[in-house]
Amino acid sequence: MQLLKAKAFFSKVAPKAKKPKTACQLPESEYRFWSPLGCITVRACESGLHTTGLQGDLSDENFAPNPNQGVKLLGSNKVPQVIKKCEIWFRTYFDDPKNMNTVERPDICVFKKSNLAFRELVWKTLADTVGPGEVITYGALADRLKNPGAVRAVGSAMRNNPNGIIVPCHRVVRTSGLGLYHGGTLQSVKVWLLNHEGITKYSK
Structure with a gap:
């Protein structure tokens, strides 16, 4: 029931912000992860991440974290290596931030x-x-x-x-x-x- 409520809540996609300039002109795709904070949306090309943020009409008033919610990549079978790294990074972070020195940060295009x-x-x-x-x-x-x-x-x-x-x-x-x-x-x-x-x- 809690997961269904979360899905309903995060089905509202926030208005797209002005796209920041990145280090490449490669086409980007959108990926979504379940997390203890709700749905995290990542936009990336094969070279690296472009944007990462919480999805939905989120505010202090309706923020309802679920620490028992594991990290899961939604609805994507074939993904670039940077998204696989992103999934490992999020899983490690939300499981125990003290272990972040054991995982590689996903590439971020603008840093290149x-x-x-x-x-x-x-x-x-x-x-x-x-x-x-x-x-x-x-x-x-x-x-x-x-x-x-x-x-x-x-x-x-x-x-x-x-x-x-x-x-x-x-x-x-x-x-x-x-x-x-x-x-x-x-x-x-x-x-x-x-x-x-x-x-x-x-x-x-």
Whole structure:
């Protein structure tokens, strides 16, 4: 019954956001995974991921995670290697984030560019250097990029992160507290992800 309700809830597809520029012009396909957070939609080409995000009209008010829901790729028999890696990554993450050092991160197309724009550099630095169970402030991330005056720009990069969870913008917090997630509409998701990784000092 719970799974049927979840299917009904996540059958509403969120409006497509403006497609971010990627490192390739290859055609992309859409894939969906069941997860403890609901349905995760991934758009990718054979070379790498383009976007990753929670599907449906999700908000703090209706967020209802199910920790007993395993990760499962939906309705796809033949998938590219990057999606197989994505499935392994999600399974490992939702089973036990402490084991993330045992799995390879799926390729992300935009990271393959020879010259990364500032936002892309923010995303890659975050994904490469801030692991599960860790948090970093916007200012500290700007410092890590050797650009201490770019705190607002770092915040903008977090708001426009096209690959949530895999590029862990939920680990970026304010000096004074939790900080926003999806513009402040999904604070419960941010808290859940941090708690899942063992960080329990924040609340929405």
